Amino acid sequence: MSQEETIGLVVVGYDSDPLWPQFFDVIQESSRRPGHIVVVENSKTAPRTIPSRSKGVEVLHLPENPGFGTAVNRGVQLLPPEVSWVFIANSDSFPSPEAFATLLAIAHDYPDAGAFGPAIVGVDGSTYPSARAIPGIRIGVGHALLGALFPRNPWTQRYLGNYIGSGPRPAGWLSGSFMLVRREAFIDVDGFDESYFMFFEDVDLCYRLKIMGWKSVYVPSARVTHLGGYSTEKNIKEMVRAHHDSALIFLRKLYPAWFQAPLRAVLKLGLAVRSFVASRLYAKR
Numbered sequence: 001m002s003q004e005e006t007i008g009l010v011v012v013g014y015d016s017d018p019l020w021p022q023f024f025d026v027i028q029e030s031s032r033r034p035g036h037i038v039v040v041e042n043s044k045t046a047p048r049t050i051p052s053r054s055k056g057v058e059v060l061h062l063p064e065n066p067g068f069g070t071a072v073n074r075g076v077q078l079l080p081p082e083v084s085w086v087f088i089a090n091s092d093s094f095p096s097p098e099a100f101a102t103l104l105a106i107a108h109d110y111p112d113a114g115a116f117g118p119a120i121v122g123v124d125g126s127t128y129p130s131a132r133a134i135p136g137i138r139i140g141v142g143h144a145l146l147g148a149l150f151p152r153n154p155w156t157q158r159y160l161g162n163y164i165g166s167g168p169r170p171a172g173w174l175s176g177s178f179m180l181v182r183r184e185a186f187i188d189v190d191g192f193d194e195s196y197f198m199f200f201e202d203v204d205l206c207y208r209l210k211i212m213g214w215k216s217v218y219v220p221s222a223r224v225t226h227l228g229g230y231s232t233e234k235n236i237k238e239m240v241r242a243h244h245d246s247a248l249i250f251l252r253k254l255y256p257a258w259f260q261a262p263l264r265a266v267l268k269l270g271l272a273v274r275s276f277v278a279s280r281l282y283a284k285r
Helices: 020-028 068-078 099-107 137-146 154-160 183-188 201-211 233-254 258-283
Strands: 007-013 036-041 057-061 085-090 093-095 113-121 178-182 215-226
Touching (some): 007 020, 007 068, 068 201, 085 183, 099 113, 099 178, 201 233
Parallel strands (some): 007 036, 007 085, 113 215
Antiparallel strands (some): 093 215, 113 178
């Protein structure tokens, strides 16, 4: 068995026909290419633009659109059992030629880590804060209340993380727009929690990995360009609602005890207000 055959990629799209040719062109340019690729299309129409030259590609069409995490879980299930490393990506995330190889090389140096994330950059070259702290009550509430108005507040700064330096470092959670997971660890936590439609499934995954003793590691020397908003900007109000619904699911998991019921009620009310305000703001744009 070659080392190449142990690597898999699950990429999830939604109405991604305009993106598939570019995505696979980028994959072809990679110095280390996955031997098995599963494309999961969550839109009503099956993908039509995946290049015919792409070998080792299996397409899974889910017109019912069960959400990102569920789509990834279904894709991982289709990978051969010998695949021990799985890259997870959105269709609008384009890895640099060395990204796969760099993440894999670092992963072998961290046998106790289950997830690895690259530097996520925008088309303008700006670094997206993709390696953040777990949003508990203090950090999460401080960021939620003050992040938009005062982005330099200490809670937001602690939540978003520090992106100075190029060495790998531990993180609370990593962006699901592109990550590498150790399949053993992914199976250990039963993959993504399918109660999330989208948003916070990556936070939840890394949180459960931590509970099971697996670390999450940020690898800024690997770079991935993320277009961002390709699928969400078409339905922005629905996405705002989904984001806050998912935040509530996670916070309920973070504070499950009976005596924390008043806290959960306050968090639910706060998220409902924030969702309403955010929806109104987007509606005026």
